[in-house]
Amino acid sequence: MSTLADGREAYAQRRWPDAVGQYTAADHDAELPASDLEQLATSVILTGRGSEGVDILARAHLKYLADGDYPAAARSAAWTGMNLILLGEPARSAGWLARAHRIVDDLPEPCPFEGLLYIPAGLGALYQGDGAAAAEAFTRAADLGRARGDADAAALGTLGLGQAKIMLDQFDDGLALLDEAMVAVTVGEISPIPAGIIYCAVIETCHLAFDLQRAHEWTRALDRWCDGQQNLVAFSGQCQMHRAQLYRLHGAWTEAIDAAKTALDLAFRGDRMATYGGFYEQGEIHRLRGDFDAAEASYLRAEETGFPPQPGLALLRLAQGKPDQAQSLLRHAMDGVGPDYRRPMLAARVEIELAAGDALAARAAMEELASLCVSIDMPMVHALADQSQAAVLFHEGDPKAALVPLRRAWSGWLSLDAPFEAARCRALLARLCAALGDEESARLEREAARAVFSELGAAPELSGLEVPAAPDARTAPPPTTRDAAHHAADAGPLTARETEVVRLVSAGLSNRNIAAELFISEKTVARHLSNIFTKLGLTSRAAVTAYAYQHGLA
Template identity: 85%
Template sequence: MSTLADGREAYAERRWPDAVGQYTAAEQDAELPAGDLERLSTSVILTGRGSEGVDILARAHLKYLADGDYAAAVRCAVWTGINLILLGEPARSAGWLARAHRIVEDLSEPCRFEGMLFLPAGLGALYQGEGAAAAEAFTRAADLGRERGDADTAALGMLGLGQAKIMLGQLDDGRALLDEAMVAVTVGEVSPVPAGIIYCAVVETCHLAFDLHRAHEWTRALDRWCDAQQNLVAFSGQCQKHRAELYRLHGAWTEAIDAAKMAQDLAFRGDRMATYGGFYEQGEIHRLRGDFDAAEAAYLHAQETGFPPQPGLALLRLAQGRPDQAQSMVRLTMDGAAPDYRRRMLAARVEIELAAGDAPAARAAMEELASLCASFDMPMLHALAEQSEAAVLFHEGDPKAALVPLRRAWSRWLGLDAPFEAACCRALLASLCAALGDEESARLEREAARAVFSELGAVPALSELERSALESSAVESSAPEQLAPAAPDARTALLPTSENDVGHAAGTGSLTARETEVVRLVSAGLSNRDIATELFISEKTVARHVSNIFTKLGLTSRAAATAYAYRHGLV
C-alpha cells in the first residue's frame, strides 16, 4: 500500500518517471484502482510512451465501466481517441470516440464529460480550415464543460474557439479566449495533458496571428512549465520548436539550430507533434546560411509528417536559382491552405512572384497582406506588409515611393529585434538609393547590411548584396545620364521619425524597447546568459545591448544600471 501511496504522491508532484515506477511496482502486488490506472497512463504518456499509455488508458476505461462510473469511462474513451489521433491511428480513434458517444446516449442522466465529445469534431474542422464549423463545435464543448463542472473541457473549448476566431480574422475576440484558457492553466484548474495542449496551441496560434509579444511571453511560460516536471517528454519538443523560431527571428541562429535539434530528439522520444517544427526550423537556418543540401534534407524530413514545408522549401528553390519551381510550389500550397497558414506565406509569395517575373501576382499578394493589417494590428505583420510593398513599388519602377514603406518596415524590424529582416531592408534601400542616383547613401546602406549578414553567416544574402552592387555599378557606368537626381530624403530615409518607431529613437540618449527590457532584467540580477534565455537572443546580442545602454546613459556598471532602472520606474 505504501508503494501505491508513493505513486500518488509522485503524480501529484509531477515526478512522472517516479510515478510510473511506483505505480508499476504497486501493480505487481494488486490490481490498481481505475483512478490510479488513469494516472499511470497519464504519467506514461507524458514520459513519451504514447502507445503504451493508450493501452493503460483503455484498461482504466474498462475498470471504470466495471465500477459503474460511466462518466469517467467516457472521459477515458475520449482521451483514448484523441491520443490515437496524435499517434496517427484514425481508425482506432474513431472506434473509441463512437464508443464514448454510445455510452453517453445510453445514460439516463446528463454526463459530466459530454462536452468532450465535441472536441474531436472541432479539431477536425480546424485542421480542414473550416473556422465556422470549428467555432460551433468548440462553443458547444466550452458551454457544456462550464455547465457541468468539467474544467478541462471548458478550457479546451475556449482554446479551440479562440483558434477558430483567429482563423476567421476575429483577432481581438480570439486572443481574449486564448488568454482566458491560459488563466485556467496557470491557476491550476486544468490537468497536465490538457495544460500542455493549451500551452503549445496558444504559442502556435500567436505565431500564426503574428503576435510576437504573446508568443514570446507564453513560450517562456511553457519553457518553465516543462522544466518544472521531471523528465517530461510530451510538449517539451514543441517548446523547443517554438524556442527555435524565436531564436531564428532574433538572429541567434546557433541557438536556433540547437533548439531545433533538441525538438527532433524529443520527437523521436515521444513528442511526435514536435517532428514537423523541429525539422522545418532546422531547414530554415540551413537555408539562410546557404547550406542548401542540409536544408533540403531537413525540409523533406518535415514533409514526411504530412504537412508541406512551406514557404521554406519554395524559398530554397528560389535561392537555388529556380524561381519557376518556387512559384509553382508556393501557389499550389497556398491554394489549399487554411486561412491562418495562407497568411503566413504571403510575404514569401511576393518575393517569389517578383523573382519569377509576375508583377501582377506579386502586387495581388502584397495587397492581400496589407489588407490584413486592419484586422491584425501587429508590428510584425505591418513590417512584412510594408517591406513587401516597397519591393513591389521598386519592381514597378517607383523607387522614390518605395522609400516610405521601407523606412517603416526597417523601423519595425528594429523594434522587434529582428536583425536579419532589418538588414534585408537596408539592402533593399541600397538598391533604391542607387536607382535614385545617390551612390554614397547606397554604399553606406550596403555596408550596414553586409556587416549584419556577415555576423549572422547569411551567405546567400551576402551574395545577393554583392550582385546588386555590381549591377548598380554597371548601370551607373554605362548610362549615368539616365539616372534620376538624388532624392532629398534618400540619405536619411531609414532614420526614425518618432520615438514610436523603435521604442525610442537611437542616438538621443533614450533606450529602445529592447534595451529597456534588458535594463529591467539586469536590475533583477540576471546574468547575460540568463537574459539571453529569457529573451530568446544570443549572449553576444545581450552584451551589445548592455554596452549600448551604458553608452547612452553614461553608466559604467550593472549596479549603476540597476539604480537607473529603479530611479526611472523601470522596475
C-alpha cells in the first residue's frame, strides 16, 4: 500500500516520473483502482509517452465500467478520444468519442461530464473555419460544464468560444474569454492535461490576434507552470516554441534558435505539437541571417507535419531573388484559408507582390491589412499596416506621402522592442529621403539601419543597403529621424519597455533573468539600462530601484 500512497503523493506534487514509477510498481502487485489508473495514464502522457498513456486510460475506462461508475467511464472514454486527436489518430478517436456518447445517452440521469463531448465537435468546426458552429458547440460545452460542476469542460468550452469569437472578428469578446479560461487554470481548478491545452491554445491565439502583451504574459505563466512540474515533456516543447517566436521578434536571435532547438528536442521526446513551430522558427532565423540552405531544410521539415511553412518559405524565395515563385507560393497558401491564418501573411503578401510587379495585388493586400486596424486595435497590426502602406505608396511614386505612415511604423516597432522591423523601416526611410533629394538624411538612416542589421547578423538586409540613385524630386525634404524620435518620446521619459526593465531591476532580477522574463537578449537589457541611466540621470541599479519605489513602479 505504501507504493500506491507514494504514487498518489507524487501525482499530487506533479512529480510525474515518480508517479509513473510508483503507480507502475503498485500495478504489478495488484491491479490499480480505476481512478489511480487514470492518474497513471495522465502521468505517462505528461512525460511524453502519449500512446502508452492512452492505452492505460483505456484500461481505466474498462475498470470504471466494471465498477458500474458509468459517468467516470464516459469521461475517460471522452479523454481517450481527445488524446487520440492530439496523437493524430482520428479514426480511433472517433470510435472512443462515439462510445462516450453512447454511455451518456444510456444513463438514466444527466451525466456530469456531458460537456466534454461537445469539445471535439467545436474543434472540428474551428479547423473547418466555421466560427458560428464552433461557437455553438463550445457554448454548449461551457454551459454544461458550469451547470454540472465539470471545471475542465467549462474552461475548455470557454477557451473554444473565445477562439471562435476571434475567428468571427469579435476580438474584444474573444480575448476576454481567453483570459477567463486562463483564470480557471491559474487558480488550480483544471486538471493537468486540459490546463496545458488551454495554456498553449491561448498563447497561439494571442499570436494570431497580434496581441503581443497577452502573448508575453501567458508565455511567462506557461514557463512557470512547466518549470513547476518534474520532467514535464507534454506542452514544454510548445512553451519553448512560443519563447522562440518572442525572442525572434525582439531581436534575440541566438536565444530564439536555442529555444527552437529545445522545442524540437521535446517534440521528439513526445510533445508532437511543437514539431511544426520548432522547425518553422529555426527556418525563420536561418532566413533572416542569410543561411538559405539551412532555412529551406527547416521549412521543408516543418511542412512534413502537414502545415504550410508560410509566409517564411515564400519570403525565402524572395530573398533568393525568385519573386515569381514567392508570389505563387504565398497566393496558393492564402487561397481558401480562414481569416485567422490569412491575417499573419498579409504583410508578406504586400512585400512579395511589390517585388513581383503586381502593384494592384499589393495595394489590395495593404488595404485588407489596414482594415484590420479597426477590429484589431493592436500596436503590431498598426505597425504592419503603416509599414505596408509606406511601401505601396513609395512603389506608386509618392515618397512624400509614404513618410507619415513609415514614421508611425518605425515608432510602433520601437515601442514593441522589435529592432529588426524598426531597422527595416529606417532602411526604407533612407530610400525615401534619397528619392526626395535629402542625401544627408538618407545617409544617416542607412547607417542607423546598418548598425542594427550588423548587430543582429541580418546578412540579406545588409546586402540590400546599397545607396540608391536619387531621382529628380522637387518635394521638400522630410523631417529628420531626430524629429521622429522626439515625437516617439513625447509619452514620457521612459518607453514602455524601459519601464518594465525598471520594475524588474527593482525586484532584484539580474540582467540574465530580465532578458528571460522579457524574451530579449542580455545585450538588449544592458542597452535599455544605459538608456534608463541617461534619461533619469542615475548611475546605479540601487538608484533605479529607488526611482521605481518613488514613482510607484516597484
